[in-house]
Amino acid sequence: MKAAFLYTDRPKHIGIENVPKPDCKAEDVLIRVTACAVCGTDGRMYEGTKDVTKGSVPQIRGYGKGKFIIGHEIVGIIEEIGSEVKNQEYEVGGKVILVTSIGCQKEECRPCREGNYNMCANNQPIGYYYPGGFAEYILVQDRAVKQGVIIPVINDEPIPDEHLSDEHLAMVEPLSCAINGQIYLNIKKGEYVAVVGAGPIGLMHCLLAKAKGAKVILAEYSAERLAKAKEFGFDHYVATKDTDLIQKISEITKGEGIDVGIVACSVSKVAEELLGAMAMKGRLSFFAGFPKQNSILKLDGNIIHYKEVSIYGAFASNKAQFEQALKLIVSRKLVMDKIVTHTFPLENTVEAIEKMLDKKGNALKVVIKP
Numbered sequence: 076m077k078a079a080f081l082y083t084d085r086p087k088h089i090g091i092e093n094v095p096k097p098d099c100k101a102e103d104v105l106i107r108v109t110a111c112a113v114c115g116t117d118g119r120m121y122e123g124t125k126d127v128t129k130g131s132v133p134q135i136r137g138y139g140k141g142k143f144i145i146g147h148e149i150v151g152i153i154e155e156i157g158s159e160v161k162n163q164e165y166e167v168g169g170k171v172i173l174v175t176s177i178g179c180q181k182e183e184c185r186p187c188r189e190g191n192y193n194m195c196a197n198n199q200p201i202g203y204y205y206p207g208g209f210a211e212y213i214l215v216q217d218r219a220v221k222q223g224v225i226i227p228v229i230n231d232e233p234i235p236d237e238h239l240s241d242e243h244l245a246m247v248e249p250l251s252c253a254i255n256g257q258i259y260l261n262i263k264k265g266e267y268v269a270v271v272g273a274g275p276i277g278l279m280h281c282l283l284a285k286a287k288g289a290k291v292i293l294a295e296y297s298a299e300r301l302a303k304a305k306e307f308g309f310d311h312y313v314a315t316k317d318t319d320l321i322q323k324i325s326e327i328t329k330g331e332g333i334d335v336g337i338v339a340c341s342v343s344k345v346a347e348e349l350l351g352a353m354a355m356k357g358r359l360s361f362f363a364g365f366p367k368q369n370s371i372l373k374l375d376g377n378i379i380h381y382k383e384v385s386i387y388g389a390f391a392s393n394k395a396q397f398e399q400a401l402k403l404i405v406s407r408k409l410v411m412d413k414i415v416t417h418t419f420p421l422e423n424t425v426e427a428i429e430k431m432l433d434k435k436g437n438a439l440k441v442v443i444k445p
Contacts, residue, residue: 076210077422077445078138078210079421081143081145101157101160103216103217105214105215106154107154108208108211109445111148111209112441113443118431118432121428127203134204134205136205137206146207146443147248148247149208150170150241151208151213152171153166154167165227170244172247173215173219173226176200176392177204178199180218193391228401242415245440245442246415247400250283250404254400257283259360262335264289266335267334267335267354268292268334268335269292270339271342272338272363273295274439275414275440276339276363277295277337277340278293279409281307289334291309296316297435299435299436303439320348332353335357335359336352336360339362339363341365342365343366343371343372350374350378350384351375351378355382356384359387362388364390374386416438416441417440418441418444419443421444427441
């Protein structure tokens with residue numbers, strides 16, 4: 076098979092190689108990859124600002140030291156099922172998506188015991204510890220199969236199959252993360268929801284909030300990204316490069332503040348400021364992670380105390396959120412047409428990642444189709 080390898084000898088070093096197709100053993104499932112979207116995390120690993128090795132060199136049943144197949148927003152077709160795999164939902168030729176997080180599954184591990192595999196201290200995600208989706212095939216290995224990371228794509232909706240494009244199905248993983256982030260927020264019809272960050276995840280948060288009947292305020296520093304975001308028709312847009320965000324929110328909400336705030340950008344200052352825009356009993360989500368060198372926040376404790384503001388974090392997602400995201404996309408209750416802007420063949424993986432990283436370009440979600 077062909078695979079795009081990220082080499083760890085220097086930043087931005089990716090090469091296409093022909094390598095043996097993975098050997099599907101008795102407890103494994105072999106998937107032919109039809110689409111794998113590029114995540115911002117993939118971009119950071121490509122640039123060398125995030126460690127892909129995660130303490131594991133080489134990848135589990137991978138292709139050697141210093142050679143990583145990344146990519147975790149995966150859609151594929153089951154090619155082969157190991158003889159010991161008994162799940163009746165799996166069938167050769169069936170279309171599937173893959174859950175990213177793989178926990179240790181030990182009884183003494185509370186997150187795994189409760190099904191929160193993304194919170195496992197020894198979480199070993201696909202695309203890090205295990206070879207990922209920037210290849211023609213991906214092997215779902217025994218522990219991942221046991222956890223149930225393979226989700227069949229079942230279309231029970233009266234929607235023609237041609238609407239279920241693989242590049243749209245590749246949005247299940249990022250959408251599942253946004254769903255996980257909003258579980259805590261209990262967004263209601265008529266509430267004001269402010270999202271800061273007009274990248275793909277920020278836009279998905281807006282789409283989810285809008286579907287719940289909220290009045291959506293989208294704030295963004297980049298003029299190019301804000302212009303692109305206006306194609307979605309949300310209620311209010313704020314250009315934070317030229318406008319005071321808190322003052323503008325006060326104007327929009329007639330001084331009451333926002334019911335829900337979602338920080339969908341890795342800027343500590345935004346998280347600190349947005350707290351000042353919260354309404355009584357507001358809910359604030361620190362959805363994005365912050366830079367390690369600037370992750371300590373200064374928060375006004377009296378705002379939290381007197382306004383009874385709740386603050387939540389969110390990290391990755393689990394199977395339940397994947398299944399919710401899949402249903403929303405299959406039913407087209409959330410449409411991904413404007414989210415997916417570019418597709419590339421596997422041979423153009425570098426170009427695909429560079430396109431995603433170009434913050435002044437017109438790309439939102441970029442998908443690789445091997």
